Amino acid sequence: MGRPPCCNKLGIKKGPWTPEEDNILVSYIQEHGPGNWRLVPANTGLMRCSKSCRLRWTNYLRPGIKRGNFTPHEERIIIHLQALLGNRWAAIASFLPQRTDNDIKNYWNTHLKKKIKTYQVAIESSMGFSDAGGAFSHDEIQRSFGDEAIKAAHNLISQSSTTYASSAENISKLLEGWMSSSPKSTLNPVHARQENSRQDAKESFIVNINDDFAENLRGNQMKIEQESFAQIHPAEWSSQQLSFENPVIEWDKSSVNSLFDENKHDTCNYPEQQVATESLLDKWLLDEGTEQLDAL
DNA sequence: AAAAAGCGCAACCGCGAGCCG
DNA sequence: ACGGCTCGCGGTTGCGCTTTT
Known part of the structure; x- marks a missing residue:
């Protein structure tokens, strides 16, 4: 009997992020900084699990990310x-x-x-x-x-x-x-x-x-x-x-x-x-x- | 032109580590 | 010491786009 996956909760949205969701997440992190991910969905109203928020930030929204071809x-x-x-x-x-x-x-x-x-x-x-x-x-x-x-x-x-x-x-x-x-x-x-x-x-x-x-x-x-x-x-x-x-x-x-x-x-x-x-x-x-x- | 196959990438999932009460 | 909880990592999946047939 293990811990239930955090993303299986009812009402949690999955799949690609919308620009609106991105905006909400970025605004929140600009104000509070990254970290305390479990508070992010609660404080922003995002219907995403904390894991998904962290992932979206670290892999996509975080400033300084270089995209495109590798040199x-x-x-x-x-x-x-x-x-x-x-x-x-x-x-x-x-x-x-x-x-x-x-x-x-x-x-x-x-x-x-x-x-x-x-x-x-x-x-x-x-x-x-x-x-x-x-x-x-x-x-x-x-x-x-x-x-x-x-x-x-x-x-x-x-x-x-x-x-x-x-x-x-x-x-x-x-x-x-x-x-x-x-x-x-x-x-x-x-x-x-x-x-x-x-x-x-x-x-x-x-x-x-x-x-x-x-x-x-x-x-x-x-x-x-x-x-x-x-x-x-x-x-x-x-x-x-x-x-x-x-x-x-x-x-x-x-x-x-x-x-x-x-x-x-x-x-x-x-x-x-x-x-x-x-x-x-x-x-x-x-x-x-x-x-x-x-x-x- | 349409269907099939291949490819790339964002996102998900499960697990382990470590913190905390 | 123990169990619950969060966080971060690596493996995997699946969708959408591109290329091939």
Whole structure:
């Protein structure tokens, strides 16, 4: 016997929002600010559940939302972060402040997943790993993805073998080790709750990843590099290397170490730590390896 | 021109986390 | 310590538009 869904109440309207409803919601939030969503339907007379109001605000009405096509740079960020974090859309969205998690999720599911799959199939086909052999000729792949991508794929595939798992699973496993060995967000939970949710997600992610990276880099970094990544199927491995440039390998390790030596995980230094981590992320995203994504 | 299929996206749903009495 | 409640997240659905046949 669970809690009844909030949206099953009698008289609750579902479906697309009308401009009038949008106006009411925006006016209310302009006056009272976002939050306390359960009060919104009661105070505005909207026949919507609190959840629906929150969703409409965060995904559509919130100021600063960028709509329309994703830029190649945004695509790269999403692909990298999805590889690193898995389907943690809120965390990914925190690095693209103008995009909503819903938008990113939709874009991933409708565009990027397909793109990457096509690329993987092409590589698998050319390497002879796939039953879809023959679906793509070498020339077709070369035309689509370019010589360098092919060479890189060959090199990387020849370096590894062993069992298959999805790239997301492998990265997740890798991250799990870091996550489980470090405390969750060190933010005051009361304060964190009051913050904007997207910022929370970002902070939580960055705090975690800072500690995790520090642990990883100080501890068994080599072990992780050698063992965890060896579990990836050759074709997946090629895709990851070409698409994701995993930060464990590619980030400037000395900068990361010095960063954590200076900050000693002290949350008082958090803003500086965040800025430094963001700049490292930017560096990682802009690394030359990511250019190969453009071949997609 | 019309029907069918495909696609994109807004919105819904269920669940887990965390707060509070 | 426990249960009720709210909030936020990720997966999924379904509608409307576009493209293909």
